[in-house]
Amino acid sequence: MSFKITNLQNETIDFENLTLNVDEKIFQLQASNNFVNVRYEPKIFDSAFEGKKMAYYFFQNAYLNAENNIFQVYHEKTRIGWVFPIQALVSNENDFAENIYFSQYKYSTYKEILSGGIATKKININSQDSYSLIDFFEDDIIIFCVSLEKLEENNMEISDFLPSFSKYGYYIYEQGDNTILRDNDKANFFLKHTKTQKLLITKSKVKLSDHTFLQNLYYNYLKKIDDKVLRFFMLYQVIEYFLDKDFNYKFDKILKNYEEKKIDKNTFRERINKSSNERSLINNLTAFINDDDLTVDFKRDGKLFLENFGEYDKNEVGDIIYDIRNLLIHRYRDIDTLDTEKIKIFQIITNQLEQIINSYMINYYR
Incomplete structure (x- = not known):
């Protein structure tokens, strides 16, 4: 050496x-x-x-x-x-x-x-x-x-x-x-x-x-990478990774129940459809966030940001993440019209999402 x-x-x-x-x-x-x-x-x-x-x-x-x-x-x-x-x-x-x-x-x-x-x-x-x-x-x-x-x-x-x-x-x-x-x-x-x-x-x-x-x-x-929108989408890619893992975990569990004749075909189909819903899957992941203050802050700031684009009444971390993602895809140009203070809220949300992703990485066990 x-x-x-x-x-x-x-x-x-x-x-x-x-x-x-x-x-x-x-x-x-x-x-x-x-x-x-x-x-x-x-x-x-x-x-x-x-x-x-x-x-x-x-x-x-x-x-x-x-x-x-x-x-x-x-x-x-x-x-x-x-x-x-x-x-x-x-x-x-x-x-x-x-x-x-x-x-x-x-x-x-x-x-x-x-x-x-x-x-x-x-x-x-x-x-x-x-x-x-x-x-x-x-x-x-x-x-x-x-x-x-x-x-x-x-x-x-x-x-x-x-x-x-x-x-x-x-x-x-x-x-x-x-x-x-x-x-x-x-x-x-x-x-x-x-x-x-x-x-x-x-x-x-x-x-x-x-x-x-x-x-x-x-x-x-x-x-x-400084661009907040790009950072958000990069972090959302990690969520997509966990969505796949979570779906596979639930699919295997449902399939096992069906093969063991614990559920019938209609129940099997209903549970598969429910388990493949992206919004529901994201909400399920919030169980792996172990920081109550982070959860409260993200809900507050996420809702505040989404209310710039209309009335917003959802209150789950997963719903807020999913709806911000949809907003960035379908109404990206509208974000450019926001003033500096409102853009700053989005920056704060992206920082919070990084901490949420860290929690997933550390705590996810399925």
């Missing part, structure tokens, strides 16, 4: 044989004709996790990127790691600088990055100098450091947890393309859900790696 650094001449150099001078708090790595010294800058030096199975991942967040946006990460009831801006590795001005548990993860992050990471900045190395870790990386990177030994599988496929991270505005960092949109309407939502300084993450019931569209959605589209 090596730490890869690309110089200004576009030559990539592998630095290996990581060693640590404990007294001077200097990590040193060697290349064939060069070496690099990296300062260990945290106030507390704690190597309690030495030899433990650890991993780190780079994220971006347009909202929670200040030096004090440091959070413990819990999976079920166990703390498995920390999320923090890369600046927290080199600064001692944040509220967690002297936290012993966070210090253990900071040390592990240094070791993991310098043992097998790839610098995102180009830099010419002078072996006479010592470097800060942030000299090699963009300063908007957010790090998730995790103790794999605290997970049941003793491993982590990060894509399985992206819907949970998306709930808090975290998206995977891509080297060479760090575009990420900021929507001020989202800021209060994320701040509200991080007051406890803890992020609760859950493994998605849907494996993203099995679905190209879902992978692209969480790795690229959600953090880059």
Whole structure:
């Protein structure tokens, strides 16, 4: 394993044989004709996790990127790691600088990055100098450091947890393309859900790696595409995926009852027709939303938006989603006539729909 650094001449150099001078708090790595010294800058030096199975991942967040946006990460009831801006590795001005548990993860992050990471900045190395870790990386990177030994599988496929991270505005960092949109309407939502300084993450019931569209959605589209109508339709595609799953589940159940002669042919036909109704299927999915505040907010804002186009008396999340979808298809030009405040409501609805989709991904069990 090596730490890869690309110089200004576009030559990539592998630095290996990581060693640590404990007294001077200097990590040193060697290349064939060069070496690099990296300062260990945290106030507390704690190597309690030495030899433990650890991993780190780079994220971006347009909202929670200040030096004090440091959070413990819990999976079920166990703390498995920390999320923090890369600046927290080199600064001692944040509220967690002297936290012993966070210090253990900071040390592990240094070791993991310098043992097998790839610098995102180009830099010419002078072996006479010592470097800060942030000299090699963009300063908007957010790090998730995790103790794999605290997970049941003793491993982590990060894509399985992206819907949970998306709930808090975290998206995977891509080297060479760090575009990420900021929507001020989202800021209060994320701040509200991080007051406890803890992020609760859950493994998605849907494996993203099995679905190209879902992978692209969480790795690229959600953090880059600004058009609210396009975002709405992308999110509705995920609903279509769950509609198919839910219909297949119900169809198999009805068919089994028919084959076992528990229902007659007419009942079979009636139940199939009812189960294939898209509006009913969407309403059934709302059982997998586990955020009461989100449900209340979406109903209020969705109805407020739909009332711009006539009287609206439905009050179910599924009805509102379905009717907004129909409105966008059949009366798209009418939306262009709305004033700024009414368009803003639609933007808020689209943000809420993203959170609803995250709930489906995390909670759907059929």
